[in-house]
Amino acid sequence: MLDLVIKNGEVVLPEGTFNFEIGIEDGLITKLASEIDEQADRTIDASGKIIIPGVIDGHTHFEMPYSTPAGTFLTSDDFLSGTTAAACGGCTTILDFVTPEPGQSLVEAFNMRKGVASRKAVIDFGLHVILNSASESTQQQMETLQNDYGVTSFKIFTAYKKRGMMLNDGELYGVLSKAKALGALILAHCENEDMINSNTSKLLSEQKNDPQYHALSRPDFVEAEAVQRMGFLSELTGASVLVVHLSSDRGLQMVLDSRLSGERLYAETCPHYLTLTNEVYQRKDAAIFLMSPPLKGKADLERLWKGIALGEISTVGSDHACFTLEQKMKAKVFTEIPGGVQGTENILPILLNGVTQGRITLEQLVKVTSFNPAKLYNLYPRKGTISPNSDADLVIVDPKKKMKLEHKYLHSNLDYSIYEDVNVEGYPIATIARGMLVFQDGQFVGKEGRGNYIFRRVPRFSS
Amino acid sequence: MLDLVIKNGEVVLPEGTFNFEIGIEDGLITKLASEIDEQADRTIDASGKIIIPGVIDGHTHFEMPYSTPAGTFLTSDDFLSGTTAAACGGCTTILDFVTPEPGQSLVEAFNMRKGVASRKAVIDFGLHVILNSASESTQQQMETLQNDYGVTSFKIFTAYKKRGMMLNDGELYGVLSKAKALGALILAHCENEDMINSNTSKLLSEQKNDPQYHALSRPDFVEAEAVQRMGFLSELTGASVLVVHLSSDRGLQMVLDSRLSGERLYAETCPHYLTLTNEVYQRKDAAIFLMSPPLKGKADLERLWKGIALGEISTVGSDHACFTLEQKMKAKVFTEIPGGVQGTENILPILLNGVTQGRITLEQLVKVTSFNPAKLYNLYPRKGTISPNSDADLVIVDPKKKMKLEHKYLHSNLDYSIYEDVNVEGYPIATIARGMLVFQDGQFVGKEGRGNYIFRRVPRFSS
Amino acid sequence: MLDLVIKNGEVVLPEGTFNFEIGIEDGLITKLASEIDEQADRTIDASGKIIIPGVIDGHTHFEMPYSTPAGTFLTSDDFLSGTTAAACGGCTTILDFVTPEPGQSLVEAFNMRKGVASRKAVIDFGLHVILNSASESTQQQMETLQNDYGVTSFKIFTAYKKRGMMLNDGELYGVLSKAKALGALILAHCENEDMINSNTSKLLSEQKNDPQYHALSRPDFVEAEAVQRMGFLSELTGASVLVVHLSSDRGLQMVLDSRLSGERLYAETCPHYLTLTNEVYQRKDAAIFLMSPPLKGKADLERLWKGIALGEISTVGSDHACFTLEQKMKAKVFTEIPGGVQGTENILPILLNGVTQGRITLEQLVKVTSFNPAKLYNLYPRKGTISPNSDADLVIVDPKKKMKLEHKYLHSNLDYSIYEDVNVEGYPIATIARGMLVFQDGQFVGKEGRGNYIFRRVPRFSS
Amino acid sequence: MLDLVIKNGEVVLPEGTFNFEIGIEDGLITKLASEIDEQADRTIDASGKIIIPGVIDGHTHFEMPYSTPAGTFLTSDDFLSGTTAAACGGCTTILDFVTPEPGQSLVEAFNMRKGVASRKAVIDFGLHVILNSASESTQQQMETLQNDYGVTSFKIFTAYKKRGMMLNDGELYGVLSKAKALGALILAHCENEDMINSNTSKLLSEQKNDPQYHALSRPDFVEAEAVQRMGFLSELTGASVLVVHLSSDRGLQMVLDSRLSGERLYAETCPHYLTLTNEVYQRKDAAIFLMSPPLKGKADLERLWKGIALGEISTVGSDHACFTLEQKMKAKVFTEIPGGVQGTENILPILLNGVTQGRITLEQLVKVTSFNPAKLYNLYPRKGTISPNSDADLVIVDPKKKMKLEHKYLHSNLDYSIYEDVNVEGYPIATIARGMLVFQDGQFVGKEGRGNYIFRRVPRFSS
Numbered sequence A, B, C, D: 001m002l003d004l005v006i007k008n009g010e011v012v013l014p015e016g017t018f019n020f021e022i023g024i025e026d027g028l029i030t031k032l033a034s035e036i037d038e039q040a041d042r043t044i045d046a047s048g049k050i051i052i053p054g055v056i057d058g059h060t061h062f063e064m065p066y067s068t069p070a071g072t073f074l075t076s077d078d079f080l081s082g083t084t085a086a087a088c089g090g091c092t093t094i095l096d097f098v099t100p101e102p103g104q105s106l107v108e109a110f111n112m113r114k115g116v117a118s119r120k121a122v123i124d125f126g127l128h129v130i131l132n133s134a135s136e137s138t139q140q141q142m143e144t145l146q147n148d149y150g151v152t153s154f155k156i157f158t159a160y161k162k163r164g165m166m167l168n169d170g171e172l173y174g175v176l177s178k179a180k181a182l183g184a185l186i187l188a189h190c191e192n193e194d195m196i197n198s199n200t201s202k203l204l205s206e207q208k209n210d211p212q213y214h215a216l217s218r219p220d221f222v223e224a225e226a227v228q229r230m231g232f233l234s235e236l237t238g239a240s241v242l243v244v245h246l247s248s249d250r251g252l253q254m255v256l257d258s259r260l261s262g263e264r265l266y267a268e269t270c271p272h273y274l275t276l277t278n279e280v281y282q283r284k285d286a287a288i289f290l291m292s293p294p295l296k297g298k299a300d301l302e303r304l305w306k307g308i309a310l311g312e313i314s315t316v317g318s319d320h321a322c323f324t325l326e327q328k329m330k331a332k333v334f335t336e337i338p339g340g341v342q343g344t345e346n347i348l349p350i351l352l353n354g355v356t357q358g359r360i361t362l363e364q365l366v367k368v369t370s371f372n373p374a375k376l377y378n379l380y381p382r383k384g385t386i387s388p389n390s391d392a393d394l395v396i397v398d399p400k401k402k403m404k405l406e407h408k409y410l411h412s413n414l415d416y417s418i419y420e421d422v423n424v425e426g427y428p429i430a431t432i433a434r435g436m437l438v439f440q441d442g443q444f445v446g447k448e449g450r451g452n453y454i455f456r457r458v459p460r461f462s463s
Helices: A079-088 A106-120 A136-149 A169-182 A193-205 A213-217 A220-237 A249-260 A278-282 A298-309 A325-329 A347-356 A362-376 B079-088 B106-120 B136-149 B169-182 B193-205 B212-217 B220-237 B249-260 B278-282 B298-309 B325-329 B347-356 B362-376 C079-088 C106-120 C136-149 C169-182 C193-205 C213-217 C220-237 C249-260 C278-282 C298-309 C325-329 C347-356 C362-376 D079-088 D106-120 D136-149 D169-182 D193-205 D212-217 D220-237 D249-260 D278-282 D298-309 D325-329 D347-356 D362-376
Strands: A002-007 A010-013 A016-018 A021-025 A028-033 A040-045 A050-053 A055-057 A065-068 A071-074 A091-098 A124-130 A153-157 A185-189 A240-243 A265-269 A394-404 A423-433 A436-440 B002-007 B010-013 B016-018 B021-025 B028-033 B040-045 B050-053 B055-057 B065-068 B071-074 B091-098 B124-130 B153-157 B185-189 B240-243 B265-269 B394-404 B423-433 B436-440 C002-007 C010-013 C016-018 C021-025 C028-033 C040-045 C050-053 C055-057 C065-068 C071-074 C091-098 C124-130 C153-157 C185-189 C240-243 C265-269 C394-404 C423-433 C436-440 D002-007 D010-013 D016-018 D021-025 D028-033 D040-045 D050-053 D055-057 D065-068 D071-074 D091-098 D124-130 D153-157 D185-189 D240-243 D265-269 D394-404 D423-433 D436-440
Touching (some): A010 A362, A055 A362, A079 A423, A091 A106, A091 A423, A169 D193, A193 A220, A213 A278, A220 A240, A220 A265, A249 A298, A298 A347, A298 A362, A347 A423, B050 B362, B055 B362, B079 B423, B106 B124, B106 B136, B169 B185, B169 B220, B169 B240, B265 B298, B298 B347, C010 C362, C050 C362, C055 C347, C079 C091, C106 C124, C153 C169, C169 C185, C169 C220, C193 C213, C220 C249, C249 C265, C249 C298, C298 C347, C298 C362, C347 C394, C347 C423, D016 D362, D079 D091, D079 D106, D079 D423, D091 D423, D106 D124, D106 D136, D136 D169, D169 D220, D169 D240, D220 D249, D220 D265, D298 D347, D298 D362
Parallel strands (some): A002 A040, B002 B040, B091 B124, C002 C040, C124 C153, C185 C240, D002 D040, D091 D124
Antiparallel strands (some): A028 B028, A394 A423, B065 B071, C002 C021, C050 C394, D010 D016, D065 D071
16 A cells, blocks of 8 residues: 555656656655556645656755854754755755865765764755865775765865865865866865965955945855866866855856866856845845855856756755854954855755746756756755655645745744845745655654765766 | 566666566556566567667658659659568668759648558657758648648758759849748758759769769768858758768768757668668779768778767668669669669667767667667657557567578568678567567568558747 | 159158158159168158058948849949049059959959959059859969969959859869969858848838938848858868958957967958948938948947957958949838948048057058058068069158048049048148159149059069 | 179078079168179178177076075176177177166166166167066066166066076966066966976985086976966967077977967977977086976977978077086086076078988078067068168078187187087178178177167057
8 A cells, every 4th residue: 555645636747747747655656647546544635736856965064163263163954954954845855065074084074974963853864975185095984974974965165265175276286186087076166375375465445344245255256266277177177066155246257268178167046145145244134145156246246047958067965054143243354244044945946936937847847856956966866856666855845825935934053034125926835854744834743863865875876 | 458568688778778567558658667567468588688669760752753765763662661671670660851842842742652551660750851841831741741731841952953852042142042941951952953964964974874973973071061151040040950861070060060050950871871881982883882972981880880879870771762673773874873772671670789989888789770860850759768658669688699691581672782791790580560569570460551651740949 | 863752751650669760762662771872862851750661451332233123333433533533542452343244254254353443443453353153163263363464363252142143062172173273362242142132121121211221230240150161161161361341349249269270261341330330220320321231230330440459350441332322322121222332542541540449450440451461362572562673652641640531532533421520630742653653742643554464473472 | 982892692581592683781781682883992802701680688687696595606608708609699689688687676686687788789789677576566667668768578477486487377467467568578487486496306306416407307398387487478468578598398298289379379499499409408518408498308499490391380589598618517416507698699500401411491580589579679661671771681691611619619708519510500700790890711800899889669569
C-alpha cells in the first residue's frame, strides 16, 4: 500500500508540463500514472495546483560565526530554525558550508559540522567545504572528502583576506587544478579584495562610515573583475566553477564572455538581487540590507531576471545568513556590521512571483531551483526530478495565492523581514520531504533531525 | 489490466538515466513505477537493454516524384515500405512533406497526401507543407493549415528553381514573417541556387558530367552562404528556422554565428553526413551516393558529430529519398540523376554506434532523436518522452548488438545499401508504437494503415 | 624659379598637423620647407588657413543615361560642369564609371568614356569599369583593362536587374575571384534585388506610388543583407571589396562583422547620408531627395559619422548623379523617378562642418577624403598626400568661413540644391589642381579639358 | 646654407615610399624637395639606400640597480655606453625610467635621473616615471611631473612585490584613473605575482634551481592573466595603457580581446621575443638569456611577428637591461640571477631582417619604430617623422648589408652577445641625430652629453 498519493495536480518539470498522479512509498516516489487506483494512507487532491520538485537551496549559512572588528556574530538561524524556514519555503534539500578553523583539518571540520546538522536538520542536507589553503595537504583532503565523505563541491573566496578565507591567484590555480582532476565543482565568491580595501580606506578616511557606504565600497566592477579572473582560471585549468551570489549585469557579462572560450563557468544569483535595489541603502535601517556583494541598481535586477529566462544563470541560492536587528544595528561603521540576509524561505515565492509577472516560465523556475542544482551538486536523480525511485521531494504550489513576505508569516529566527513590503502571487502550500509532509497550511509540520546528510558522488561523465 | 509491461530495462531520457518499469494500456503509457505488480497481457524483460523514446524522423520523402531532365522518378519507398523501414530502425513517428503542384491549393495537396499516407503508414506521421509561393493566398493557407489541419511547420527552398520550389529573398521575407506571426516553424533547404548554376555550367562546359562532379558543383560555401542568409532572415523576422540536412563545418559555423545575435536558427543533420565522406564519389557506383547537399570531407563529418555532442545540432533526420539502382544508374550526367539516399532505418543505429565510439552520450542521442524534434514539431509531450499519458512509443535497444548495415537486413524497397560496409555496435531489438510491437527480432510485425496522422498545435509559449 | 609658393598655412595630413611652406613647379610639389626664400611667380599667404591634400571623389556619375519606365534621363552634369562643381568643392581628382552597353566590349566602352571625359574634365580623373557579366570574356577584359588601360577597380551591382547591371551570386563569385587574382578592387552596390521587388510590388498594389514610398521599398535590411553577402564573398575569394554609398547602421554592422573573419571589406558613405534623414520624404518635393539606397533615420546618420571617427568607414564619395527639377518631377510613381542627387561639391564642406561640430578631427577628414581613396584606388603617392614629387593637388580651407549650401553658390548644372537649408562652418577658399588655381574666391578659374586621365597600377604589395 | 643634404635615397614612412631629398639646418629638417640645389656643408649620396626616421626605443634601463637575494647588480650600460649602443643601432631617441626609492619623492628622483642622463646621453632622451604607490601624494606628483617636467608616461608593475614595485588592483585603479584625467599613458609590466610565487615555491621545493626553471615559473598564462586584468582596468577607467614587453600569443590574445570593448590597450614587444625561443634555456649559459617575462615557444615568436604585420602590436622597445657575464653567472638559483638582456642596438637590425624575410613591410617597420612610439609618448611631430621643422633624426639603411650580431660588432658595455649566432640582412649604415652624424661605417662618431631631455606635452586631442 502506498503512503501517499497526489492527484489532479499539474506537474511541471523543466522539459514540460504533465498531468499524472504520483504515488509515494517509504520516502520514495514509486509510481507515476495516469491514474492510481491503489489504496494509499493519504491522498492529496491537488486540483488547480502545481506540483514541482522540491527546491534545492545550494547556499545557506546556518549557525555560522561571522567576525568583524566589532565582535563575532553567530547567524541567528541554526540548522533547526534554518531548515524549518527552508522547508516552509518549499525547500527539501539545502547545502551548507564547512568552515575549517585555521590549522584545523578539513575532515575534522567536516565531521563536526555534519554532526551538528544531522541532529537538527528537518530536511536533507549536503555540505560544501571551504578551502582556506591550497597546500598539498588541503589538496589531499579534497580527495579524501570526495571519496570517503561524499563532498563534491568546494568553496573559495577571492576576498575576505582578514577573515582568513581568501586564496590568491597562485593558490586558486592549485585548487582548481585539483578540482578538475577530481571532477569536483568549485563555488567561487568573486570580489576583488584590493579594490574593496582601496575603496573602503578612502571612504573611511572621509568619515563615510554609515551602512550605505558599504555599497560604494563594492561597486559592480569589484565583482566583475573577479568573475573575469575566475573565468580565466576556469578555462586555464578546465575546472567547473559556479560563481555564487552574482549581483550585477557587469558580472553576468563576464560569465558570458568567458563562455565564448568554452569554459565551464556557471552562475548563481540570490532572491534579494531579484527583488531589492540599492535604493534601500538610503533607508534608516540600511544595515539590515547589508550583504556582500551589495544590492545593485534596477538595471542589474532586470538583467538577472533575464539571465534566468535565457538560461544564462544556472541556479538561485539564498546565501541565507541572518542576523537579528540587534546584531545588525550594533555597529555604526559599515565595516563592522555582519553581512548577510535571510532568503531560504523566499527563493520559491519570489521566483513564482516572477512567473506571475511573466518574467520567466514555470519550467525555467523548476530548472534553476531543482534540476540544475541537482546536476551541479551531484544529487541527481535522487533529487531534482519527479521520477520513480527518486526521493519524494515535492512542493505543491498555489499559483493564485497572494502573500506579503512579512516577518509574521516567515519562519527564520529573526525579528524582521527585509521583504516586509513585498507582495507576491504564487506560494507553496505544502512541502513533502522524502515522503513526509513538512509544511502545510502555513505551518511547519516536520520533525527535528529527520534530515539526512546526502553523500554525493561525481558521475563518470555528465550529459 | 495493463496491455504491456516492460521491466528491468535502463530508461534513458535527455535529463538522465533511470530504472523504472513501464506500464502500457490502450496505446498510452499509463504507469511508471519502481515495480509494477499489476497483471499485464504481456511482459517484456528488458534486462541488460536500454529503453528510449521512439525516434522521430522529421524528414522523409516517401513516394515523391522527382524530375530531372532525364525524366520523372518516384522515390522507391511508398508510405508502407517507408514507414516499415522506419519502424524497423526504431522510429515511431515520421514527418513527410506535402508538395503542392503548381497552381494547386496547399490544402488540396495536403488532403491528398494525408489520404495516401493514412491508408499505408504503419506508424504515426505528421506532414510539413512545402511553400512554393509567398502570395497572399499562400500565406492565408498557412494559417488555415495550422488552425484547421494541424500543420505547424512549412518548408522552403533557396534552390531548385527549375523544379519550381525556390523562393527568392523577398518571398522568404514574406513567408518567414507569416511564420513568425503564426508561431510556425520554417524548415529551410539552404543552398545558393546561382552559385550552383555557375559551377554546374562550368563543369558541364568542360565535359565534367560524371556523378562525382555533382559534389564539385556544390562545395561547402554553397550551403554556408544560404545558411548565413537564412540566419539573417530569421533574425530580421523573428521566425524560428530549422536548417535541414546540414552537411558541412562551414554551414554549422554560420548557424552558430547567427545565434550570437539571438535568432532562432536550428540545425538538422542526416545519418549519411555522419557516416560517409566525399571519398565515395571516386567509386564506380558514385551515383548511388548522390544527394544534395553532397557529402563533404572527414573534418566536416567530425565537426557534425561534435555539433551533436555540444548541443549545437538539434536533430538528426533522415532526408530519406530512395531510388533503385536502375533509377540511379539510368542517367550519365550528374544533373540528370535523381538525388537522395535511404536513411530512416539508419538514424538510430548510426547514432548508437556513435555512443559506442564515445562520440556522444546516450542522453544526447535521445535529445536529438526524440525530445528535440518533438519540441520543434509540436509533438511534445504526446511524443518525445516517456511519461504517463504520453503515447507508448518506445524502442528497446541492445547496446551490445553488432550489425552490418547491409541490404539484406534492411527494409526499404531498395536493391542495395549505401551502408553496405558499415558495421555498428548497438541496435534496436524492438519498436513499440502506440503500445503495439511493430518490430521485433529483426522482423517487421506491425500493420499497414495503423499509423495515425498527428494534428499538431503551437503552444502558447515554449519553455 | 617656382611657379607657386604657399606660406603660413597649417598643413593637415592624416598623421598630424604641420607648419611648413610648399613650393610648386610644373604641376608638382617640389619643395616642403620651414621657409622658402626662393623666388616664385606667385605666392599665397595662407595665414589662419588650413592646407590639405585635394579631395578625391571616387564616385561620380557625370552625363550618365538612367532609364526608368518613364524614359531615359541623362544626369544633368556633364564632365565639364561636373568636374567644375567638384573643383569648386575642393576636389582635385574624381573617378567616374564606364557603363558598357549590353554586348559592347568593356574596352570599347572604356575608350569612348575616356575620350569624352578627356575633352571636358577640368581636373584629373580615373575610371572604374562596371561589370555587367562574369563571362570568360569579361574576366579577360578585366585583365586587359588593368594592364593596358590603367583600370584597377571594377564595379558590381547586386540589384538593378532590369537595368541589366545585376550580377547574381554565382557571377559575383567569378568576378571577385578574378579581382583577387589581379589585385583589383571591387566596388559593390549592395542592395537585395528580390527584397526590393517584393516590397515594391506590395506598395504599388496598395496604390502607394508617391516618392516617399521609395524609402519604404528599401529599408535598411535590404542593404544589410547584401553587405553581409558581399562580406561572405570577400572572405571566400580573398578579394578586396569597397561597399559604396553605405547608408545605414545595420549595413555598417555587417561590414564590421565581416572583418572579424579577416576579410577585406571596406566602406564608403556619401555626404547626403551624413546630412539629411528620411524626414525629407514627407516633403512635397520628396522626389528631389530620391536616391538608392534611400536616406535613413537620425540614428543611422549619427552612426555613420561615428564610423568615420572610428576609422570604420574608409572614404566619403559623392555618388553624384544630378537630375534637374523637371527630370525629377516628371514621373509620379516612385519607380519611374531617376534616382540620384548632387554631392561632389559638398563632400568637403559637409565634412569640414563635422570637424567644426566636433564629430571628427581634421586628420580623420583628410584620411577619408584623400589618403584612403588614393590608397584604395591606387593613386598614391601621386595623389593623396603633400610630398615632393606628388601632384600639386591642394585645397586651402578657411575653417571659420560660414556658408549656406544654397543653389546660388553651387556650380552643378542644376536648378536647386538638396542642401538649401544647410549651414556649414568651414569652407574651401582655393583649389589647386596640378599646380593651377582652379577655384578661388567662390569662382571657378580653371580650364576645360585640362584634367588628365590617370593610368593606375596595382602595387606589388600594399602597406 | 644648409648643414647637410641627403640625396638619392628612398625615403620610407608608414604611409608609403618616396623619393625626395632632405635638407638639414641647425639640427632640424628644413627642406624636403624633389631636388635641392642649394649649397650644403656636407652631402650624403644615399643611392641604393633607404632613409627612415630615427628609431625611438621607448624602453631602456641604463645604470639601473637590480636587487636579488644574491645582491644588488647595476646594469652594465650607463647612459653613455647605452645611448652609444642605441645610436649605433639606429636609435635617435630613447626613453628610460625613473625609479623612486621608497619614500623618495617622484620629482626628486626624476631630477636626479635627468641630471645623470643629461651629462652622458649622446642622443635625445625622455623619462617615464615608475609609480610605486597610489597615494594622494603620488597622484599629485603625477600632475606636477606632467605639467612642469614634461613627463607624460608612467610605469606600473603587477609583479615584483619584494622589490617594492608592485601595485595591487585597488592601487592600479587609482593611478589609472589619475592617468585618464591627465591624458597620460600608463606602461604596464604584466605578470601575475601570486602565480609566479606559487610556481617558484613549488620549483624550489623540488630543488629545481637552475636558470632554465625561471621560464617554468612564468608560463604564458602568468602574463595573459595580468594583461586581461589590465584590459579590464583600462576599459573601466578609460586610461590608455601600453602593455610592455609582451612575450606570448596568449598575452596578445588578451590585448585583442580587450579591444572588442573599445578600450585603449596597446602592446610593445621586444627584439628578443622576435628572435629567440625558450630552447636556449637548455643551454649551459642559459642564465644570459634570463629575463622576465621569459622567452616563449616558436609559435609565440611567429604570432608576435604577425602581430606587427597586422598592426596589433604598436611598438618594439628593447627592454635593454644588460648584465655582464660575471653578473649573470654569479648566482646559481634562478631567483637570484638579475633578469634582463641587451637590445637597444638590435631593434632595427632584427626588424630589417624581418623585412628581408618577408615577415613585415618596411612601412610597418617604420610605424612601430618611430611613428607609433612618437605618438604614444607625445614626441610627435618633433620626433617620429621626416618633415620640415622636425628634428633631423634619421637613419640610413643598407637593405643588402649582411651582419652577424656578434659581440665584437656591438657597442654595449658587455662581454658577450645573446645574438651571437644571429645573421641579419639589412643594417643601418648611418645615424643622424638632430642633424649630427653619430654613427657611420660601423663606428660611433657622436658626442657625450649632446643628447637633450625631451619635455613632452599631452596634445589636446589625438588623431
